[in-house]
Amino acid sequence: MASATAVVDEHAGHDDHGHAETNTGISNNKLAMWLFLSSDCLLFGALISSFLLYRTNISDGTEFEGPGEVFDIPFTSLSSFILLMSSLTMVLALSAVNRDDERSGRIWMLCTAFLGMLFIGGQVFEFTEFAGKGLGYTTNTWTSAFYTLTGFHGVHVSVGILMLLGTVFGTRNSGMGKEKSETVELVGLYWHFVDIVWVIIFTVIYLIPIG
Amino acid sequence: MTATDNIQDHGHDHAHDDHGHPSDRSYVMIALLLGFLTAIEIVMFIFEDDLPGAFNKIGLIALMIVKFIIVGGYFMHLKFDDNILTKLFLAGLVLAVGVYWIMLSAFEFSFWNDGYEDTGFWDGQVEFEQRIEDQSS
Amino acid sequence: MAIIDRPLAIGAGDEAAATADRPLGDLTRPKNSESWRDWLITVDHKKIGIMYGVAAMFFFVIGGAEALLIRLQLATPNGTLLSPEVYNQVFTMHGVTMIFLVIMPLAAAFANYLLPLQIGARDVAFPRLNALSFWVFLFGGLFLNSSWLLGGGADGGWFNYSPNSSVTFSPSHGIDFYALGLQITGIASLVSAINLITTVLNMRPKGMSLFRMPIFTWMNLVVQFLLLFAVPVISVALFELTFDRLFDANFFNTEKGADPLLWQHLFWIFGHPEVYILILPSFGIISEVIPTFSRKPIFGYSFMVFSGIAIGFMGWGVWAHHMFVSGIGPISVAAFSFSTMFIAVPTGVKILNWLATIWGGRLRFTTAMLFAVGVVSMFTIGGLSGVTHSIAPADTQQTDTYYIVAHFHYVIFGGALLGIFSGFYFWWPKMFGYMLNERIGKWNFWLQIVGFNVTFGPMHILGLQGMSRRIDTYDEDFGFEFWNLVATIGSFIIAAGIAIFFYNVAYSRKEWKKAGMPNPGPDPWDARSLEWMTASPTPEHNFDEEIIVESQDEFWHRKYGYDENNNVVRIATAEEVAQDGSNHNVHLPSPSYFPIVLALGLPIVSYGLIYSLWLCIPGAALIIYGFVGWIFEHPDDPNAAHDHHDDHGDSDDPEAVEAGAEDVDVDEVVAEAEEELVAAGAEMESDNG
Structure with missing residues (x-):
């Protein structure tokens, strides 16, 4: 039956040698990743709309006068810029891996992870500042919605950092050349998605003025 | 599915070259453009009071969409990949914008007018509006 | 993985399997033990499908027992069987169990088992993720039901409207279990959706274009897309509820100005696609059963496909019809009323297509066919009462009455569940290698359908008389006594029907063993799609060799051709066409802990x-x-x-x-x-x- 199996092999999802002989021409992993990202749009959509609903709803009896009072736009702009630039280092990493330039690939991915950590650091700093101004998670509807939304995003970034570090350090023995291109690409897709979510959050939550 | 048959034997090695991905240099240029757009956003925010409210909001949202498309199209290389990925992603995105937009509309929430248009629709709204009035007076 | 540990039956250590034709292949894996442990580590989509089915039937018994408790409580006025608190928990958990732990996983069972087979694939795209989906679902379901032993189940209705679901009004942990349990099963659904969509889009053999796929596969593809997009919405709602309850967040805290309608919107944005998630797999099943037993191709294949897609799409634009009395404003009510009327159109298209398929066919009323016809007729009743809800003024009258209960049971029991039973009788030989007894099967069908109508038919009347849902009892002179008693009697007839199904499984298996385990052959029903083109029960590797597909109903076209007068004639027997499953040279994904x-x-x-x-x-x-x-x-x-x-x-x-x-x-x-x-x-x- 060897010939029969050979026939079967031709439509196999993956094997060691070839790649992505699928109906769509897209590998299973990549298609699954995009499906997940597509699904995640609905997740962030729900969080953002929950926030929008409570955006001006601050009747909590405290001194809190509204987000304008606590947002530090120059600071958030800087961290937004950092996240945006981490997308650049991510594509440069992928580009390097595609060139089979393993060393540059690793460096760029570590850069990306570092920029991500800076962003998370900024977020922790921001949360601490807010908390210092008396805005706890349970203070009012605005704070609950705000911390949940930005917290979910922060967790997504953190997961991305773990993926980046996992890829860089998990391939120490096996190498991270061209053959790992798809892995890097998938991590990159996730990373860029997290970035564009922040593009939306930054505009809709921070920049669009209220009143 | 005939179209896909043609690209079935693309080895991964060639896939990227074939699709003509941007060079590193163009990636840097794209990133600079994104940085520039962000700078415009911040300038718009700073001069918020000098610009008409609607202009400000529309401008910021337009910039947001442009940034979104650039990152999606180039960094996530949707522009160079099979169309179906764009469609799948857009399905989720459009659905999300659609249903949540309708949901917020059902709350009579207005993006342009900051909050609720009618009165007494939700608990605490009356007090809230009272407070806003007190503040402005 | 066991080389040829055929999924003969649930459970393991099957002596029957040992005597069956079981040549060892040349790729014996070290991990194979042919014991029950195989089931814990399997990544085979067929075994996972069977486990989904077994787990769902287990929860079905629990949910059924809860239903009988409700009916016993309501059998007579001023029932005292259940206290109001317990009654709240019982009806809540009945709904949650039946929806999330019975119908959805039963649909997942069929989807897992059949999707790869129907498209002619070896397995799903991510076998280990498939196993993960199942175990996550199972543990989530057990977690949810463990609340019974830990202070009581959720008590706010399956939708758990806020602020009634807050700690203030529901201080027990029931709703925490609900929120976290559904979160867990949601993860299972999401992972499974990504997996199955990838499978269908990417793993079809040559010639199997999207528009040659069987309707069952199509409907499940639509369902998986609905899950893909609906699950994150309920996830966010459940997160918000969890954070509110456990960490004092304020999403639904009306004291701090929160709007409880947020929960309702998020819940129903998920909830209405969920309705189609429940019903479309059943539509898919009967779209396979009806053509087979009418000996005709499905009427209007592309209409069936596109109406399924249309239902899936429009299902996103009707959620607020669940909220007509929630104060969403006249514009919203009008808009959603309108869209709700429209969604009946594609459903009507499907019903007409089934009827047209039956029309002029040479019908064989097997049990599977009877259940399928049951779906068409019962779902039509449920669909029509659904249309009456789209008229907002009428709905205002009907909301929270038994009329609604009648409606959704006609849709979910009469539509989804009967369809799943049809699928049981139809695919049982393919899954387990023996046929279910037809004579007992007919008892099963008639008891179930009569019991069903006796139970839920009267609820229309009770509802229009004004009997409220979710109230644990009623007084003597309300005029509800007679129909409630009838409904209770009906519910026990249903229970008898279901019991007969379980008996049938055991009886047929025993008789089959007694008869020396005759093989039903690859194609006992003279069916049409690819899963019948391999041996029964399905060999572990599914197909010996890739099937090159040239038409819709590929298998049928290999069995039948046309003579010179353009009459259909048989050109080959199923055994000649089908693969015998003797290729043991296939490399399968390895099991994983x-x-x-x-x-x-x-x-x-x-x-x-x-x-x-x-x-x-x-x-x-x-x-x-x-x-x-x-x-x-x-x-x-x-x-x-x-x-x-x-x-x-x-x-x-x-x-x-x-x-x-x-x-x-x-x-x-x-x-x-x-x-x-x-x-x-x-x-x-x-x-x-």
């Missing part, structure tokens, strides 16, 4: 969130352990002979899998991390006063 390990962590973390955050640590550790092990485990057994016979869905590249797997699990990782973060934040908060 990690899906079950990873899944086990989730309920532990959830218990931790409810009782003590310390418990989250071992739970999270288990998840991380499962996760890391998963990444570094080669998807294929490295000890197995590994020459050129690679044929497995999963990637060989552990790194690629890392990314793929990690992405899909992001949700739960996010969930845990977020929960812990917020928990920590909340603690800090409360410490700070």
Whole structure:
């Protein structure tokens, strides 16, 4: 039956040698990743709309006068810029891996992870500042919605950092050349998605003025 | 599915070259453009009071969409990949914008007018509006 | 994985299998034990499908018992069987169990088993993720039901409207179990959706274009897309509810100006697509059964496909018809009223197509066919009462009455469940290698359908008389006594019908063994789609060789041709056409411990969130352990002979899998991390006063 199996092999999802002989021409992993990202749009959509609903709803009896009072736009702009630039280092990493330039690939991915950590650091700093101004998670509807939304995003970034570090350090023995291109690409897709979510959050939550 | 048959034997090695991905240099240029757009956003925010409210909001949202498309199209290389990925992603995105937009509309929430248009629709709204009035007076 | 440990029957250690034709292939794997342990580590989509079915039937018995308790309580006025508190829990858990732990997983059972077979694939795209989906679902369901032993189930109705679901109004942990349990089963659905969509889009053999796929596959593809997009919505709603209840967030805290309608919107944005998630698989099943037993191709194939897609699409624009009396404003009511009327159109198209398929066919009224006809007729009743709800003024009268209860049982029992039973009778020989007894099957059908109508038919009347849902009793002179008693009698007739089904399974199996286990052959029903083109029960490797597809109903076209007068004539027997499953040279994905390990962590973390955050640590550790092990485990057994016979869905590249797997699990990782973060934040908060 060897010939029969050979026939079967031709439509196999993956094997060691070839790649992505699928109906769509897209590998299973990549298609699954995009499906997940597509699904995640609905997740962030729900969080953002929950926030929008409570955006001006601050009747909590405290001194809190509204987000304008606590947002530090120059600071958030800087961290937004950092996240945006981490997308650049991510594509440069992928580009390097595609060139089979393993060393540059690793460096760029570590850069990306570092920029991500800076962003998370900024977020922790921001949360601490807010908390210092008396805005706890349970203070009012605005704070609950705000911390949940930005917290979910922060967790997504953190997961991305773990993926980046996992890829860089998990391939120490096996190498991270061209053959790992798809892995890097998938991590990159996730990373860029997290970035564009922040593009939306930054505009809709921070920049669009209220009143 | 005939179209896909043609690209079935693309080895991964060639896939990227074939699709003509941007060079590193163009990636840097794209990133600079994104940085520039962000700078415009911040300038718009700073001069918020000098610009008409609607202009400000529309401008910021337009910039947001442009940034979104650039990152999606180039960094996530949707522009160079099979169309179906764009469609799948857009399905989720459009659905999300659609249903949540309708949901917020059902709350009579207005993006342009900051909050609720009618009165007494939700608990605490009356007090809230009272407070806003007190503040402005 | 067992070389040819055929999925003969549920459970394991099957002596029957041992005597069956079982030549050992040349790729015996070290992990094979042919014991029950195989089921814990299997990644075979067929075994996973069967496990889905068994688990769902287990929950079905629980949910059925709850239903009987409700009916006993309401059989007579001023019933005292259940206290109001317990009654609240029973009807809530009945709904939650039947929807999330019975109908959805039963549909998943068929989808898992049949989707790869119907498109002619070897397995799903990500076999290990498939196993993960099942275990996550099972543990989520057990977690949810464990609330009965830990202070009582959720008590706010399956939709748990806020603010009634807040700690103030529901101080027991029931709703915490509800929120976290559904969160867990949601992860299972999401992972499964990504997996099955990828399978259908990517793993079809040559010639199997999208528009040659069977309707069942099509309907399930639509369902998986609905799940893909609906699950995150309910996830967010459940997160918000969980954070409100456990960490004092204010999403639904009306004291601080929160709007409780937020929950209703999010819940029904998920909830209405959910209705189609429940019903479309059943539509798919009967779209296979009716053509087979009418001996005609499905009428209007493309209409069936497009109406299914249209239902899936329009299902997103009608959610607020569940909220007509919630105060959403006249414009919303008018708009949603309109869209709701429209969604009846594609459903009507389907019904007409089924009727047209039956019309002029040479009908065989097997049990499967009877159930399928039952779906068409009962669902039509349920669909029509549904249209009456789209008229908002009438709906205002009907809301929260038994009329609604009647409607959705006609849709979900009369539509979804009967369809699933049709599927049982139809595919049983393919799954287990023996036929269910037709004579007993007819008893099963008639008892079920009569009992069903006796139970839920009167509820229309009760509802229009004004009997409220979710009220634990009624007074003597309300005029509700007679029909309530009738409904209770009906519910026990249903129970008898279901019991007969279980009896039928045992009886048919016993008789089959007694008769020397005759093989039903690859194609006992003279069916049309590819799953019948391989041996029964399905061999572990599905197909000996790739099927090159040339038309819709490929298998039928290989059996039948046309003579010179253009009459249909048989040109080959099923045995000639079908593959005999004798190719043991196929490399299959290796079993793995990690899906079950990873899944086990989730309920532990959830218990931790409810009782003590310390418990989250071992739970999270288990998840991380499962996760890391998963990444570094080669998807294929490295000890197995590994020459050129690679044929497995999963990637060989552990790194690629890392990314793929990690992405899909992001949700739960996010969930845990977020929960812990917020928990920590909340603690800090409360410490700070």
